[in-house]
Each structure stands twice: as structure tokens, then as C-alpha cells.
Amino acid sequence: MKTQKISEAVVRRLPIYLRFLNELAMKNIMTVSSQDLGQKLDLNPAQIRKDLAYFGEFGKKGIGYDVSYLIEKIRQILKLDRHIQVALVGAGNLGRALCNYNTYLRNDMKIVAVFDAMPGKAGESINNLTVQPMHEMKQTITKLGVRIGIITVPAVEAQNVANQFVECGIEAILNFAPVIIKVPADVRVHHADFTTELQSLAYYLD
Amino acid sequence: MKTQKISEAVVRRLPIYLRFLNELAMKNIMTVSSQDLGQKLDLNPAQIRKDLAYFGEFGKKGIGYDVSYLIEKIRQILKLDRHIQVALVGAGNLGRALCNYNTYLRNDMKIVAVFDAMPGKAGESINNLTVQPMHEMKQTITKLGVRIGIITVPAVEAQNVANQFVECGIEAILNFAPVIIKVPADVRVHHADFTTELQSLAYYLD
DNA sequence: TAGATTGTTAATCGATTAACAATC
């Protein structure tokens, strides 16, 4: 009901629910229980019910959840019912790879601009987009209404890019560079660093 | 002291400590306090001390932590003091991008084999590695002593690849495909899915 | 109706933080 603060853990699970619900919808499955969901997603059914209950009563007692209704609701909660424009800085291998997910993201989110500081990169084309030089960032981001920024530059450049994003009024950042970046409290940052992920996996080897 | 179970949250922070300590070492900074560390990494100093204390007494009261000693210790804890061989399946854009981090991973972890199911891909070369067909996986993984697998194939293929990894005796998997994969309990799986990460960011837009 | 499953409360479990004696 949005009065209480929703924990980050809950918000991180919502896209996972959504993804699986979309799979069900494609298979023309109309209804799903928290039991089913929990089994497929390796989560406790009570947790799933509780997560959803933070936002409303989406299920029917004795029946379960209507798949397409729940999809609609989760998309609303995540604000994926609107178009959200994304910009990416760093047209290296990783940046290119992420741009190619554009089709995958359906309509909801879309990378609409790519920037790179290297003079040689500007003008290159990636999947319908043309790489732009950094000095065009402010203007392009304003014009296209970009709200989320992705950082795929080397670690030493990441903070600098983050600063520029903030300057442009970006509201949230997904940072792939292996470094903690600092931004004002009203800008949301998620870290998606492959190297730390891999290193923590090593711990679990025997 | 490894008798109690260490929480996942702790293990995930260790590589972040390590990364920053390496930065300090490069700047020839000899000593660091939990205070400093906390400030730079946006973490509570007490938490950092507690995390480290699970594994031993690495600091000096009144002084702080010796940077290079702590690096050595964390590398031991994470098992990064040995060479760990990694294999990757899915030589698409993302797979290529990750292979290029090889240099970045220093000596500790290394992607030593790349596989792809598409006949056209086999034989291609990525950063010193030659893409191999899937049927060579078992033999190569055994020969090279690969212990960790990375999945960068489309979602529909991911479970299949995971099964093959398990079959080959892989101990841990980093899955980039947007799907939950099922493996035996003794295989560790971490999910690194860019799309769910991005979707959860959208929630925090105003 | 009987069986199933939700939404929600209460219980449990675990993780973070504060506080401080020990000590460099």
C-alpha cells in the first residue's frame, strides 16, 4: 500500500516473478498459486504472498493468482507500464552486449542513446544506435527524456561518468564498473559487477 | 573461524573489501581502519570489523589493518590464492565481453575455455581462446581442471547448459541468462541477470 | 459442501549496529 517502505529484497524479487509469469502467459496458463511460484523460483510461498500483499490483494482465496492480471499489476508497481528511456556510456564489448538486449526488454525499457569518450568510437553504430561523443550527452538525455543510466566504462572513469549522469538529471544508475560510485542520496545506484560476483563464487568451492 | 556458517551477505562483501584494498596497495597506503573502509564503501565500520572477525584477528587495536596482510588473508578466504579455472558457454556478445575481463582478473581466476552450440561459432577466436563445440566440453573441462562455469546463452538453453556443467563435475555456476536454473544442492549457483537488475531500478523512479 | 489457497498475524530467524573493554 506504499505507505510503509518496501524493502529492497522485495523489489528485487518482483522482476523475477514477472519474468516467470510472462513464461506462464506464453504457455496460456491462466492461474498460478504461490505454491507453484515458490517451487519454480526456489522461494517460500509465504514470502511470495507477503511480497505481493504489500501492494494490494491480487489473488483469490482458494484459487490463486490470475496470471495476466498479476503481470499487469507487477508491471505497474515496477513502473514498467510506461516507456522508460535508458542511456549507456561505454561502447566497449560489454556495452555492445547490453545494447543487444534491447529487443529482449520488450517495450518497457529501452536503451535509446550510447556515448563513449574515445574519439574513435563516436559515429560507430550499435544495433540501430549511433555512438555519440560525451559532449552531446546533456542535450540528448534532455531531448529523449532519459531517466536511467548504465555505466560500462573502465573503473577509473566510472565516477566521472556518474557525475555527468547526475549533472544531466539521471534518476538511477546501473554500474557495471568494478568500483563503488558516489552520488547524491536521491539518485539510486545498483551495482552489477561481474568480477566480485565471480570472486564470491570461489568461496564456495571445497 | 569457519565452524559457524558464514552468511552469504558477508561473503559478497569480501570481494569488495579486496578490491578497495588493492587500490590502496597500489597507492602505497600501508594501513587502513574500518572507519576509512566504511566511508569509502558505504558500509558500517562495525559490520566490516565483524565480517573480518569471522575469519580471524587481522587488525591491530589502535592501529587498524595492514593493507597487504589483509589482502593476503581475504584472498585465502576466498580461495583466490590458488588458480581457479573457469569455462564459459555462449560465445555471443556478452560471452565475448566477459572473456575480455580475463586480464582484469589478475592471476586468480581465468576463463580458460569457451564453448558454443552453434556450429558456425566453433573455431572462432576470442582473446587467445578458440571457441569449441559443445561435445568437447567434458574432455576439456576435465583436462584443464575447470571448477566454475559461466552461462551466457539464451534463456531457453540455460538449464540445458547447466545440466551439462553438472555432468562435467563443475562446482559452481554464474548464470547470466534470465531464468532460474536448477542444479543439485552441492553445486552453487549465482544469478547475474542484467534485465531483472534494470527492472528493479525502475521501481525507484519517482 | 470439501478442498484449496489467499492475506495476515505472530513467531522465528538472521543480520546490522551500537557500545565498550582491551590494547596498540
Add this chain to the structure above:
DNA sequence: TAGATTGTTAATCGATTAACAATC
């Protein structure tokens, strides 16, 4: 010695899970 900072205990905070009345 005085100041700083650890390692650790206790307090707090938050998240997960169990249980069950409500009800489809």
C-alpha cells in the same frame, strides 16, 4: 601516557517463515 581502533557482546532492527482464519 593519551588517542585511536580493534574484537566482541548485547541491543536493535528487519526479513523470512509458520500458522490459520477467511473465503473462493
